[in-house]
Amino acid sequence: MKINSHNEWDKLREIVVGRGEGQAPLLFTAPGQISEDLLKKANRLAREASPKWLIDEINEDLEGLSNTLKSFGIKVYRPETSHVNSFFATPYFRAAGDYCYNMRDLHLVVGNTVIESPSQEKHRYFEAFGLYDIWYEYFKEGFRWIAGPKPRLAGNHMIIYYDGEKNEYEDGQKFIKLTEDEILFEAANTVRMGKDLLYLVSRSGNNLGAKWLQSVLGNEYRVHTTEKIYRSSHIDSTVLALRPGLVLLNATRVSPETCPSVLNSWEKIYFTDIVPAPESTVKFHKDVRKKVHKELASLGIQSSLDSMASDWIGMNILSVDLNTVIVDEWQVPLINLLKKHKITPVPIRFRHSYYMGGIHCSTLDTVRESKLESYFG
Numbered sequence: 307m308k309i310n311s312h313n314e315w316d317k318l319r320e321i322v323v324g325r326g327e328g329q330a331p332l333l334f335t336a337p338g339q340i341s342e343d344l345l346k347k348a349n350r351l352a353r354e355a356s357p358k359w360l361i362d363e364i365n366e367d368l369e370g371l372s373n374t375l376k377s378f379g380i381k382v383y384r385p386e387t388s389h390v391n392s393f394f395a396t397p398y399f400r401a402a403g404d405y406c407y408n409m410r411d412l413h414l415v416v417g418n419t420v421i422e423s424p425s426q427e428k429h430r431y432f433e434a435f436g437l438y439d440i441w442y443e444y445f446k447e448g449f450r451w452i453a454g455p456k457p458r459l460a461g462n463h464m465i466i467y468y469d470g471e472k473n474e475y476e477d478g479q480k481f482i483k484l485t486e487d488e489i490l491f492e493a494a495n496t497v498r499m500g501k502d503l504l505y506l507v508s509r510s511g512n513n514l515g516a517k518w519l520q521s522v523l524g525n526e527y528r529v530h531t532t533e534k535i536y537r538s539s540h541i542d543s544t545v546l547a548l549r550p551g552l553v554l555l556n557a558t559r560v561s562p563e564t565c566p567s568v569l570n571s572w573e574k575i576y577f578t579d580i581v582p583a584p585e586s587t588v589k590f591h592k593d594v595r596k597k598v599h600k601e602l603a604s605l606g607i608q609s610s611l612d613s614m615a616s617d618w619i620g621m622n623i624l625s626v627d628l629n630t631v632i633v634d635e636w637q638v639p640l641i642n643l644l645k646k647h648k649i650t651p652v653p654i655r656f657r658h659s660y661y662m663g664g665i666h667c668s669t670l671d672t673v674r675e676s677k678l679e680s681y682f683g
Contacts, residue, residue: 307381307673309449311415313498315549316676317627320381322440323372324668326364328390328405329356330598331429336606340400345393348607352403355598355611364407364658371632371665374654378626383672385409385436394432398460401429406436408663409670410542413437414493416503416523417678424454426463426490426510431456437670444672452522454515457488464509481537484512491515494540494667499547501526501680504566506541507533526678534564542666543618548575548649549628550681556618568682575647579639582617583660591661614660622664624671626652632665 307320329352334340372382385406393402412434414421420441422434434453441451457463463485484490491511496519497504503523505516513531520529536544536559545566546554553569557576565574591614599611620637633641635653644651656665 308447309415309418309420309444309672310676311498311671311674312417312500312676312678313674314547315625315628316674318375318378318380318625318671318674320383320671320673321375322383322385322409322437322670322672323368323375324405324407324409324663325385325387326361326368326405326407326662327387328361328407329353329403330595330602330609330611331403331405331427332401332602333428333608334400334402334606335608340393344605344607345402348402348602348605349391351598351602352609355595355609360658360661364662367654367656367658368407368668370654371656371668374632374652375626378630380626381673383440386439387436389432389435392432396431396458398458399428401431404429404433405662406433408494408667409437410667411492411494411540411663413670414496414498414519415670415672416498416527418448419450419452419523421493421519421522422453423491423493424457424489424515425492426457426459426484427492428459440672454491454518455489457490459488463487463490482509483507483537484509486512486514489514489518491519492540494542497541497545497547499681500678502528502530502568502682504541504545504568505529505531506536506544507531508537508539508541510539530566530568532566535560535566538616540667543616543621543664545569546621546623546666548625548631548647552647554621554623556621558618571682575643577621577640577643579643580617580620581637581639583614584636587614587658587660595661615663617660619659619664619667622659622666624665624669634659634665 387406495506495511516531544556544559552573554575557578595611602609624632630650633651634656641651
């Protein structure tokens with residue numbers, strides 16, 4: 307089939323599901339040549355934070371997701387991972403470690419166009435290679451394949467700032483935003499709604515990225531920006547378009563006063579009753595991941611092991627069609643809420659989204675039975 311996906315809800319026909327192989331991303335900040343001893347020590351520490359049992363469980367749950375999708379007659383692609391955890395250098399930085407797990411993060415499918423987004427995360431510089439075999443297969447039928455300009459990421463491109471608001475998921479009054487020196491955004495900062503896309507300005511997307519995206523898509527599309535609803539990464543645990551005229555909103559981040567105006571005419575489901583991360587998840591993060599992060603830092607190596615996703619990753623759901631969504635079985639209140647709105651939830655086991663990413667994050671729909679429409683007049 308040809309690539310064709312205009313929104314988040316039409317009947318799903320083909321999709322990419324990520325893989326769990328990999329380890330903590332590493333960014334080498336020490337000057338000069340990186341010694342073999344330092345590489346070996348860094349990789350050993352990173353593996354401690356991603357032990358075999360954890361990778362096995364992640365892959366087991368991804369396989370379960372794939373099988374669930376196949377049960378609906380959906381064709382499932384999986385990325386290639388031979389480049390994962392390879393050490394690399396650019397003229398501006400050196401890094402090692404990446405995953406091919408979060409398929410949604412770096413690829414935006416708009417109709418018959420695939421846009422590879424220029425991430426602000428240095429360790430993700432070559433992550434898109436994992437999908438190249440899939441794209442070349444689709445290219446036999448033809449599609450528009452666009453890659454955003456590779457950012458240099460020289461120096462500090464993230465700004466810490468403070469304001470009067472407090473948010474438990476963002477460390478009190480401390481917030482992070484991107485500079486506007488280069489085009490930076492991840493595709494998961496967007497919600498696709500036909501001719502309209504909602505774009506979150508945050509630590510994973512700047513205004514320049516939205517401007518570039520609008521220029522690439524042209525006048526047939528409208529890119530709407532919002533920065534009042536959430537200050538961290540990605541939008542797909544905050545705003546989820548379920549079908550034309552119905553949107554699921556994270557009520558701890560979105561209020562009637564801050565809801566993006568493009569959604570004014572839609573029915574809104576404000577959701578608050580998220581189930582928190584299991585104690586075992588929080589314990590492993592505290593006892594293992596954070597300690598490895600600290601030891602890596604003592605070697606002059608940055609990692610992302612000091613943080614994990616908020617509880618709201620449980621809101622990260624995937625629509626199979628207008629009336630069916632795949633959801634984490636742990637999120638019983640969300641499951642019951644969806645049923646009240648005549649949406650059939652399909653619960654699956656997804657144990658490690660707090661470290662890796664949710665169901666929507668780990669997938670990328672490439673073909674839906676849809677056509678380009680305007681849902682906002």
